[in-house]
Structure formats: C-alpha cells, structure tokens
Amino acid sequence: MSFLCFMNSTLIISVITVYFLVLILIAKLTAGKGENAAFFLGNRKSPWYIVAFGMIGASLSGITFISIPGSVASYSVEHGLVPTSEFSYMQMVFGYLIGYLVVAYVLLPIYYKMNVTSIYTYLENRFGFWSYKTGAAFFLLSRIIGASIRLLLVASVLQMILFDELKVPFEVTVLISVLLIWLYTNKGGIKTIIWTDTLQTAFMLASVILTIWLIGDSLKVNENGGIAEVISNSGFSRIFYFENWKSANFFWKHFLGGIFITIGMTGLDQDMMQKNLSCKNLKAAQLNMVSFAGVLVLVNLIFLSLGALLYLYYQQTGIGQVALSLGRTDLLFAEIAQSGNLGVAVGILFLLGLIAAAYSSADSALTSLTTSFSVDFLSIQKKTTKEQLKIRKITHVLMSAVLVITVIILRKSSDDAAIWLLIKLAGFTYGPLIGLFFFGILTKRTLKDNLVPIVCVIIPIILGFVWYLANYKIVNWFGAYKFGAELIIYNAIFSFLILFLISSSSKKS
Secondary structure, eight states: OOOOOSSOHHHHHHHHHHHHHHHHHHHHHHOTTOOHHHHHHGGGOBOHHHHHHHHHHHHHHHIIIIIHHHTTEEEETTTEEEEOSTTTHHHHHHHHHHHHHHIIIIIHHHHHHHTOSSTTHHHHHHTOHHHHHHHHHHHHHHHHHHHHHHHHHHHHHHIIIIITTTTOOHHHHHHHHHHHHHHHHTTTTHHHHHHHHHHHHHHHHHHHHHHHHHHHHHTTGGGGTOHHHHHHTTTOOOOOOOSOTTSTTOHHHHHHHHHHHHIIIIITOHHHHHHHTTBSSHHHHHHHHHHHHHHHHHHHHHHHHHHHHHHHHHHHHOTTHHHHHTTOGGGHHHHHHTSSTTOHHHHHHHHHHHHHHHHHHHHHHHHHHHHHIIIIISOGGGSOHHHHHHHHHHHHHHHHHHHHHHHHHHTTSOOSOHHHHHHHHHHHHHHHHHHHHHHHHHOOOEEOGGGHHHHHHHHHHHHHHHHHHHHTTSOOTTTTOOOOTTHHHHHHHHHHHHHHHTEESSOOO
16 A cells, blocks of 8 residues: 655656766765775864764664654554654653763774774774674674664655656665665765765755745644744643653653663764764864754754644644554655645655655765774775775675665564664664673773673673563563663663673783
8 A cells, every 4th residue: 555646756766866966976076096094084084064964964864854753643543643752752862962972072082092993993902802893793783774774764765656656676676775875985985975964964954944844834833823832732742751750751761761872873883983083183073073962952853843743734634644544654754745735845855855864874874884894804904905995895785785685674574663663773782882882991890702792692682582571561570661762771781780790800911
C-alpha cells in the first residue's frame, strides 16, 4: 500500500540529478590529488565554522528530518491519533549539551595531544592490542547500523514517491543511493565532505523552515496567535515529564541518556571526530563543538515544531492517513509534502531537505568506516604510498557494499520511529565503548587486555536479553518500569564495573 505522489517522476529525477551534479562539482573542486592526508583528515586545514555548520546536517540526518517530527504522536485504529512522545525528545537534547562539553574539554584534548588519525589508537596506547581492536570493532558495528538505519529511511521514502511507480525494486533503490554517495566521496573523503555537508545543511534547514511557514500559512496560524501559540495549544508540545520515574519519557532518563549518547555517538565515534580532527588546532575544534551544540538545541526544537504542525494539518485535512494506518509516523511528512495540497514548492523543498539530511550523514559515515577499517584493521599507515591508495579505494567499495546489504537486512526489522530505533541500538553498541574509554581516562589501572573483547561483548548481550524479556512482557521483573534512553548508561556502567574486576593497579610495562 502506498500513496501517489503529485510530483511526476521526471521532476523528481531532475531535482535529484541536479542536486548530485552540484555535489560532484564540489568534490572535483575540493578533492585535489586525492591523497590520504586529505581523505582522512582534510590536511588539518578545515575552518572550524564550516565544520560546525556542516556537522549539523551530519548529526541530524534524514532521521531527524522525518522521524523526529513523526515521533510527536502515534496512531492506532482503536484509539486514533494519540500524543505520545510530544516534545519529550528535547529533554534528551538538553542532555546532549552537557555531553558536547565533555567531548570538547575531555576527549578532544586527548586526541589532539596524541595526534591521532583513528581515535581508537588511544586504547592501544592505554591498554593494548585487544582493547584497541575491540574499540574499533564496536565503532564499525555501531556506525554500520546507524548509517544503515538512516539510509533505510531515505531509501524507503524515495521508493514510495518515485521508484514504486517506476517498478524499481527496493534493493536497486538502495544500491543507487549508496552509489551516488560513493561517487562524490571516493576521491576527496573528509576534505570534500566538510564542504558538501555545509551545502546540504543549508538545504535541510531552509527546507524545514520554509515548510513550517507554508504549513502554518495553510493552517492560518496568524489568525490564532501565531505559530508558537498554535503549537503550545496543540496538545502535542509537552517537553518535561517528571511525574513517573518508571515511564520511558521520564526526564532524568532522557537527560542522562542524552549525555551518554552524545559522548558515545559523537566523542567516541570516528565519523564525528574525524571532522573535528580536521580543524587547524584544538582551540578551533573546541570552538566548533561548543557552537555546534548550541545551534543543535534550536534546530531540534524547530523539527519538533514541524511535527506538531504536521499532526494539526492531518487533523484538519485527513492527509497523512495512509502513512499513519501503516504505523509509519516517520512517513507522515512525506505523505503531506507529496500530496500536492500545499503546492509544488513544499514537495520540492521536502525532497531537497530529505536528500540533504540523509546524504550529509551517510557520506561522512562511509568515509569514517573506510578510515577506521583502513587504519585500525589493515594498518594502512605502515604501507607504501601506492599501496595505501589502493587499499583505501578497495575498502571504500567494500564499505559501500556492506551498507547496501545491511540496509536490505534492516528493511523489516522494526516498526519504531527510526530515531528511537537508533537510540535503542546505540545503547548496546556505544555503551561498552564509553565504559572502556572512561576506564582509561578516570583510572590509572591496567587491564587484562585479552579479556576486554569478552567483557565488551557479553555485557550488551546480557542487558539486551534482560531488556527483551522485560519489553515484551515475557517476565515481570521490573513491573511498570519502561526502559528508555538510559539503556546506554546501564551498558556503560556495567562495562566499567566488569572491566574493573579484570584490572590491576600495577603499571603497564
């Protein structure tokens, strides 16, 4: 079941083609000779303000663009439209702010002092070979899953508004999506991405702001006190939840979870740190991180506001029923934008914003996966210049193929709004990374290095099993308690404690 797009396939293909031609042109202008120093770290010459602005798009991705607005409410045949998360996601965003300060003033100084290309070499220097490989492996797993969820979302929308009509299989849609990313990142890597992300962030923010204005105009919000007043009275805008600590929306779960998620998904993530490490020096990187954090709060509030307006628009017009009846709140924006009722401008803005949001995240993910696998597992830095270039290019193709396969596997993995699926999985994959890194930072103890992989694998498996039993009511160990964003905290703390048990106070020889 799908809905028809009022924009014809020729127009959609034209918009996508022009968009990617611009990205490829930028890649040509910025890639230079395609040397590894530029691909991995942009020759450490990236302006901090360009990095900060581009990171907004990379951090938010297509998930923010359509999943966060959709997460404001839920729909069921029995109960109809019901406010659920509302603006509770902002509780987590406030936690992000604290997390970014930890990244800026605890982690970045360590990375710059060590002059790393891969941040996981810190673990090798601190604990040894197996800790290093464990950290890098957890990043690869985390980023492959995260990038695949983001790509799945945009590929699903493109399938719905274009490729279904053309009778193109979903697998081909995914392949085309990843191929387009490969085309403009293959040579320039992070040096190109710094600039393409800036353009894509501008497209994304312009798209959502203009869409809010056009939907607000359609709803005649100015006759009802303005957009802020209408959203405040909508029944979809509650931010703080302090009443029930057992609820998944409870403030401290979101807030503390947000701190840990930022530390894991930004500070311990090669993708996000690779951009920061391309800045000229530590001070510039810290300025980038702090300014980026402040802007991110406002941007997330804008996306949630869009969500409230989308649901108000659905209540008034009934447009969005197909997406909601499928249980896909993250497709609500797509259905409304492509319905034609708001005009062709909203349809084009949605398409541009979606592509910009999705690819600004996916392109840097592909580059960081290539970097991590090349440096951490293939030891590219120990090869000759000619061998390095060959290895990097082969790895870039390999990681592209891995993303395609993973997206296809995840196609029917969850009915959750994608943002909550991503946060859930991040709890299990980034949690052990946080425990391992901060054991090194906060203690002077040494680890039994060969046991580190076992600990970091077993902890999320055990906690995942407990979560599954509780979430699906197979057991009633926790009563009415609902696991939320704090899953990452449990994984980090238990990993830290078990690592302590396999540590000693003796100095590393």
